[in-house]
Amino acid sequence: MEKTPVIGIAVIGAGYWGPNLVRNAQATPSLRLRHLCDLDVGKARRVLGEYSTVRATASLDEVLADPEVQAVAIATPAATHLPVALAALEAGKHVLVEKPLAATFADGLKLVETAEQRGLTLMLDHTFAYTPAVQHLREIIRGGELGDIQYIDSVRINLGLVQPDVDVLWDLAPHDLSIFEAILPDDVTVVEVAAHGSDPIGAGVACVGHLTLRLSNGAITHVHVNWLSPTKIRTMVIGGSQRTVVWDDNNPAQRLSIYDRGVDRSVEQQKISYRTGDMVAPALVEREALRTMMAEFAASIAEERPPLTDGRAGLRVLSVLEAASESLRSGGLFVPVQQVESRVSS
Secondary structure (H helix, E strand, C coil): CCCCCEEEEECCCCCHHHHHHHHHHHHHCCCEEEEECCCCHHHHHHHCCCCCCCCCCCCCHHHHHHHCCCCCEECCCCCHHHHHHHHHHHHHCCEEEECCCCCCCHHHHHHHHHHHCCCCEEECCCCHHHHHHHHHHHHHHHHHCCCCEEEEEEEEEEEEECCCCCCHHHHHHHHHHHHHHCCCCCCEEEEEEEEECCCCCCCCCCCCEEEEEEECCCCCCEEEEECCCEEEEEEEEEEEEEEEEECCCCCCCCCCEEEEEEEEECCCCCEEEEEEEEECCCCCCCCCCHHHHHHHHHHHHHHHCEEEEEEEHHHHHHHHHHHHHHHHHHHCCEEEEECCCCCCCC
């Protein structure tokens, strides 16, 4: 049996998220961490620990010149994603990048096109897409267990870190948008979005936000994000024509509840009837999403195939965010979302 080659990887950025990427890269057998790069090399050394054989450096050029590095994972501020990821792709490296893909749709498109022209993997760290709950949701929704999707309501609120450079929509909504991207069938896309936000504390950016998304199948999706809530709520209700699922991410004992209950309408008799069936709570094996994500990155490189959360998935999230910002500026009007085709595997 042929042994799978080990892929040399470097992590760029030793701040909030970088240490998580370091830990999971080191725990993935098909990856070997070669470098941790940060402008503050002392911080990089502290992340790695005193006895690490991984090289700490402040030089991106040094990392990209290393022939033993085939891939990089980028955990730097969104404004730097374009120059850092572009330099890595032009150096022939596969790229994993934190959300969002880039600061603008145009920048994201440049990264996607560069990766595709060079035959390189460009992957988004849409971490929630790799959780057991979302992977189960993807399976049952795409398998038809819920029937046709009729609505989705998502709430993601907590006492969050108010950020000066992005509003709450750009900070929190990418999680929900990437989940929709992962679980919805390929032929169901977001076609337009209306956004409303408020800044009750005078932060200069929206701290409370609501998105209404119209899907290509006629369904409506609602997302509520909020930095100001003293309670943490992470729930999503996905209503289908056959079943409805409730996801409570704060309840590890029962994250998913699937209800065989709903409303049926008889076209012939013009009557409404109510279905009251059972509730099922599937058993999910808990595992770290980042570990699964890192394994997918390595597998996509080795198998020369697009990963689940490829650059085009990141581009679709960006297209919704840009339309949402335009809607926010226009007082909440619906704004069309630029459509991004899925890449066809060769």
